[in-house]
Amino acid sequence: MFENKSSRTELEALGEFGLIKHLTQFINLKNESSVKGVGDDAAVIDYKNKQTVISTDMLVEGVHFDLTYTPLKHLGYKSVTVNLSDIYSMNATPRQILVSIALSNRFSLEAIEELYSGITLACDRYGIDLVGGDTTTSQSGLVINVTAIGEADKKNIVYRDGAKESNLLCVSGDLGGAYVGLQLLEREKKIFKENPGVQPDLEGNDYILERQLKPEARKDLPLIFEGLEITPTAMIDISDGLASEILHICTQSGVGCNLYEEKIPIDPMTFNRAREFNLDPTTCALNGGEDYELLFTVDISHYEKIKDNPDISIIGHISDKNSGCNLVSKSGTVHPLKAQGWDALLKK
């Protein structure tokens, strides 16, 4: 759909070392902590007296992305930001990434450069150094594994297990957009397959398409917390859907919660397109996933500081474990909260 076939250089012409050299030749290390980057057996990092925070994620073609409608540059960008999101959700600052890529020779050098340009764009925007990785062949699909490394003062790190009774349950940004964007792309793919002459009708849907194809990580949240002098008691990023993430926090913290449907932030475009697809916008927010917003709990004493913050919605509160995890619907009825989020192993 978005393919560009202007030129093609075969990867065989470069070889593995040549490809790595070609792709990494313009890397300049930006962070003082990046002592040694690409080009040795391992990268060397020096955080002095900070703690190291580290996370890894694998993206597999046909499972996490569909190259029919995913531009490679966006894919590279997304593969970085979804990992940075894990570091921000620890209230830490990402500094370095390592990227492993497996690809078959159906990809040209130009295609890999596109992918790489998205990776380096994300590195530039987020102030990250690409310090290592691995480049190898696959027999069919494209696989990308990113490891993100960050730093934080011990006292600032926020885990999933610190939520306390009467804490406020909060979320950044708005939810459900990435999932509705995916539905739109899947619909246009289907139409395109049936009628290859028809151009995809994606106009006017930029927001939800970007939420799906080129999500940002909430780099600003740790800074907002710092400015407001707040340390969340628990935090997690929303990759599998709001419901699944709330249950993670409640299970690991040994608490219950009440989530108020009417408080869940949903963008008008997400809402309208969801309705056009006969989808319940709340369900999209609860179970759609891939929004990469941050879900967190804070002490109720911080209520005044956050209640009018445009980047934060208070969507519920933490209760005792015996009360369970509940969704209070717009009509006031109470349902047990269930995770029906994206489950990789059921998605066959």
Add this chain to the structure above:
Amino acid sequence: MFENKSSRTELEALGEFGLIKHLTQFINLKNESSVKGVGDDAAVIDYKNKQTVISTDMLVEGVHFDLTYTPLKHLGYKSVTVNLSDIYSMNATPRQILVSIALSNRFSLEAIEELYSGITLACDRYGIDLVGGDTTTSQSGLVINVTAIGEADKKNIVYRDGAKESNLLCVSGDLGGAYVGLQLLEREKKIFKENPGVQPDLEGNDYILERQLKPEARKDLPLIFEGLEITPTAMIDISDGLASEILHICTQSGVGCNLYEEKIPIDPMTFNRAREFNLDPTTCALNGGEDYELLFTVDISHYEKIKDNPDISIIGHISDKNSGCNLVSKSGTVHPLKAQGWDALLKK
């Protein structure tokens, strides 16, 4: 060939989170630096005043391993040790790993447990904590990505670019075994495919088979260096073959070298089996790869300390750049050293 079909639990029965929980339930953190392991958005590591050393590697089915003759337990073990090898080759101590696995539902829970038992066995033997990872689906092949993290005092870290003129060129252990082991496995696979009734004839070849299927990382070398009060000037692990690694050191250090064929350590079993395959044992050592021995250079003043060490062979010396990188054959003729090692992108 080595398959075990005693029982089979479908992965769908567990789901992604269930699988992760099942596999990681018995993990106990061993290292003081492992502050937080599996179970949050990211792992947290505290090396205090040491530097962090980090490396990542991807293993792809059909490219790096063949499940026809690779027991899953060995594969799990190897996927860890080949990464640890990168950390040891920086003269650092590995402490943690993160493991990402993509698998299709042709694998049962029992199969993944086998793979995982190899991973945890390697962790136990090398004193490593498994602190994070990702588990996802693939549409066909198995992909494993391991990120290894270690620590070192700044002054002890050894890079590839420090080799100096008149340094001794040394290698640990012996070379070529992993490659000859692979030839043996490939031969038996071919026979097995043509005559499924014939049992594979692998007896008496344990050493070279283990070199291929279940290689160890040279954990002892950094300790030997410490004991002898030696810091190598440059070091690299042998994954692509001796020739390729020597050229990496020489290129990055801006030097030349003379490598003496007669000094290259080759185990008698490797030598004999290579000859049976009509392979030149020296070529197997130079270009076979996957031996995971350490290649390093040391100041000539350390000659007395290492000349009789049973774990170390002095195989040549570093010269000036203009002399080039040369192989001095047993008959005394001099050839330019060429890397014809395993090149992932040419291996289609």
